[in-house]
Amino acid sequence: MARVDLKGISKRYGSSVALAPTTLAIEDGEFLVLLGPSGCGKSTLLRIVAGLLEPSAGELWLDGELASERTPRERDVALVFQNYALYPHKSVAKNLAFPLEVRGLSRASIEQRVRETAALLGLEALLERKPGELSGGQMQRVALGRALVREPRLFLFDEPLSNLDAATRAELRREIASLHARLAITTLYVTHDQVEALSLGARVALMRQGAIEQVGAPLEVFRRPLNTFVATFLGSPPMNLVPVSINSGRYTLGGLSHLGAPVDQGALVLGVRPHQIQLGPASARALPARIESIERLGARALLRLALREAELSVEVDGASDFERGAGVSVAWPPSELHWFDAHTGARVELSR
């Protein structure tokens, strides 16, 4: 178990910045998820914490001790890779035993720890097999075991579920969550999958272009995104963003003027999540729209609506009987509106 403090950690390759100076604290026992599109610097950050990459500047502290200069071995961290990185010439048992052998544990205690770990993860029947004879899910389970077996201070995950099929992914996701609940090892988890981020993380850090855009509890980040990137990256389908112009506190949309803009004058971006939009029968007084397309997904259906100056995604119950080309009216609870600066994309709070 460990507390992790990143202080102004950055990584540059020549003139290109892989990671802008980043300061971040991970509490003892916390599960923190780094979420972002590929190339956003999240794996770079993880590898710096692991000691596999040297930061260009900044300090890494583990439990109040400066660890920037330490080898991976001295940091006592464990890393689970996207492609499992099991040792192909060693059996499952030998893979599990290897980190303990390297640390010079006695044969008896190695055997005991391997047996306990195998039991914890349901690997007993696979111990004599080689990695090549296992399915992807089994291999990642073994990799999980190899990380767990020496009870590290810090657990690092680098997109561990990305190579697995959907069912196995969901199963292992639950397993990782329950392991963390039981063992409470400090965890840093890198993913580009928002479902993993929202379901696993006690906190989520969203990254883009080498910088952290927002850190917070999953629901907080989802409900109060600090900018348009976070707003559209979280949520599927993504939040609708519509540029609107504002005059004396009213914004214009669909040829109608609406109350509730956060500023008196100017141009802002209005955001509303697809599941917050309510549809009704077409009427003269409500915001009119036409249904452009319908995607039926079973329990839910996704509609594309055409307004006069914008398109909206809407998520409705799968049983509703909307038809393509039909006219509807659109409404939303004012409390579910988000406002962003038209230029910077930063969140604008309702101040009145």
Added chain:
Amino acid sequence: MKLGAKFWRRVAMALCAYAFLAPLFYMLSVSLQAEGHGLGGSWLAAARDPHWENYVRALERMGDWRRLIANTLLVSVLCVGGQLFTCSLAGYAFARVEFRGRELLFAGVLATLMVPEQATAIPRFLLFRSLGLVDSFAPLVLPSVLGGSPFFVFLFRQYFLALGPELGEAARVDGCGHLRAWWSIFLPLARPMLVTVGLFTFLAAWNDLWTPLIYLMSPEKSTLTLALASFNRSYNTAVELMLAASAMVLAPCLLAYFSLQRLFLRGIAIAAAKR
């Protein structure tokens, strides 16, 4: 005509096989013929009346043949061990250890491929003489142990690069230093490469005449190739004895190749597939 590609491929392969097998066949047939025919004897005569005693006489002619075999084997095995150790370690470093000037140094190592051995023979001899190592096995073995062949360093580097970065990272996070990662993870995975490089090195050392000729003087340090060369007298070269000896010297090489053929071919295929 659907005689086609398959037929012509067979013909081409038969020609190749002939080109490779004919000298072997010729060597065997001459080695079994009666004394005094020189290179002109017919293989039919040799087949009708094979003079197996040529092989015994060839051994006698070579003198202390047990010593020759032991010397050659010792040198070859030390070369193989040294080459595998040095080349795999250097290949690992160039593939998996980050250090300043790595690419430049590697380019330098590769550049030495362009320098023919003959060009460095004299400075090298002077070096070994100043160390007092002439007429010992050291000049035959040390270059393999200390330098290795740049081409084999290259092969190992490519092989380790192709394994991807994650295995090395996993080993380091699991607590390995570079040496331990090389020994416990990368070497066992490089078995086809070890066999290929080992076989090449063994053959080169076993068949080497040039280096022993330069450095070895004492008869008790002589190698098989030196003994073979000494059959070649200006008068009275007993061709059948020389070729009988050649056949015996060649046999272990063929044996080594055929017993390791499968692994060897895999190593070649891997080397060819990676950039």
